[in-house]
Amino acid sequence: MLRETPFYVESGGQISDRGEIQGEGWRVDVDEVRRVDGRIAALGKATGKVESGRARATVPRDRRRDTERNHTATHLLHAALRKVLGEHVHQQGSLVAPDRLRFDFSHHGPLTPQQLNEVETLVNRGILDGVQLTIEQKPQAEAKAAGAMSLFTEKYGDIVRVVSIPGISMELCGGTHVRNTSEIGVFKIVSETGIAAGVRRIEAVTGRAALDYYRAHERQLQEIEHLVRAPSGQVVRRVQTLVEERRALEKRLEDAMRTGGGGAIKSLVDQGSIVNGVKVVAANVIAPDLPALQAMGDALREQMESGVGVLAASFENGKNTMLAVVSDDLRDRGVRADTIMRELAAAAG
Numbered sequence: 001m002l003r004e005t006p007f008y009v010e011s012g013g014q015i016s017d018r019g020e021i022q023g024e025g026w027r028v029d030v031d032e033v034r035r036v037d038g039r040i041a042a043l044g045k046a047t048g049k050v051e052s053g054r055a056r057a058t059v060p061r062d063r064r065r066d067t068e069r070n071h072t073a074t075h076l077l078h079a080a081l082r083k084v085l086g087e088h089v090h091q092q093g094s095l096v097a098p099d100r101l102r103f104d105f106s107h108h109g110p111l112t113p114q115q116l117n118e119v120e121t122l123v124n125r126g127i128l129d130g131v132q133l134t135i136e137q138k139p140q141a142e143a144k145a146a147g148a149m150s151l152f153t154e155k156y157g158d159i160v161r162v163v164s165i166p167g168i169s170m171e172l173c174g175g176t177h178v179r180n181t182s183e184i185g186v187f188k189i190v191s192e193t194g195i196a197a198g199v200r201r202i203e204a205v206t207g208r209a210a211l212d213y214y215r216a217h218e219r220q221l222q223e224i225e226h227l228v229r230a231p232s233g234q235v236v237r238r239v240q241t242l243v244e245e246r247r248a249l250e251k252r253l254e255d256a257m258r259t260g261g262g263g264a265i266k267s268l269v270d271q272g273s274i275v276n277g278v279k280v281v282a283a284n285v286i287a288p289d290l291p292a293l294q295a296m297g298d299a300l301r302e303q304m305e306s307g308v309g310v311l312a313a314s315f316e317n318g319k320n321t322m323l324a325v326v327s328d329d330l331r332d333r334g335v336r337a338d339t340i341m342r343e344l345a346a347a348a349g
């Protein structure tokens with residue numbers, strides 16, 4: 001426990017700080033901060049013998065600033081949601097970490113892509129405008145009269161801390177914030193989901209995490225460009241062409257199967273042998289899947305007129321499959337395809 005602490009203790013969705021406390025011959029890596037009897041206690045792994053006396057507590061600056069960006073962005077997000085969706089939007093929960101933010105709010109049904117776009121644009125406009133924040137201590141009644149937003153679930157004292165982004169938002173809040181909205185850099189929504197009836201959740205990133213997010217997407221795009229061998233900027237057209245080509249090929253393959261593989265089935269029939277007076281065709285064929293193999297079986301049955309056919313294929317999914325067909329006249333005489341398959345399976349062991 002320190003007389004004065006730089007550590008923020010989890011409150012209003014903003015998670016506790018981490019950092020370290022360095023004393024004479026000892027240090028503590030702080031990984032948890034808790035309120036104990038109204039005072040703030042820092043907990044963590046100690047190295048050396050911890051003694052009371054002078055100590056220096058630090059919170060990594062980058063980490064703290066990332067959190068401040070995300071925290072201030074939730075104020076902008078809250079205001080933007082109310083502007084785009086309506087005054088029924090109220091905060092239902094929030095998580096502010098260094099690498100991301102999560103904001104739960106009351107609203108029926110998913111947001112349309114257009115609404116999400118509008119919300120994101122509004123938040124980024126607030127960032128680009130570079131608005132200076134003001135923080136004031138005020139009597140609660142006065143703050144509420146001025147229109148400050150508060151949480152129904154939170155208990156506030158007589159004197160409250162009012163965090164204003166002039167012209168955009170005014171909230172009762174005890175968290176840490178940037179001084180000017182421009183420090184947030186950029187705001188990017190990464191997901192919008194429903195978590196309960198009438199409650200939606202938006203997850204977003206700002207600053208460094210947003211840059212990482214954009215970079216990861218850029219890398220992915222470059223990989224796709226490379227895979228489909230598309231020059232930069234033409235990947236969509238290239239993929240469109242590939243999809244169309246694939247569709248055309250599938251159609252041609254289907255037609256080919258239906259018409260007996262363009263002569264392939266006929267040559268199988270010609271190569272068949274006669275066993276005990278019955279035509280027998282057995283062959284390995286190339287078929288991508290079961291419907292294709294079945295189509296070939298149908299074609300074979302038609303073309304051999306009278307006989308027994310067995311086709312074996314390795315599908316694209318790696319499965320080996322055999323199919324037996326029997327012409328109508330032999331079937332009428334009691335020859336059954338499933339019996340042939342069973343005997344073949346038994347013979348194959």
Ligand SMILES: [Zn+2]
Nearest residue numbers: 071163173175
């Ligand atoms: Zn705040």
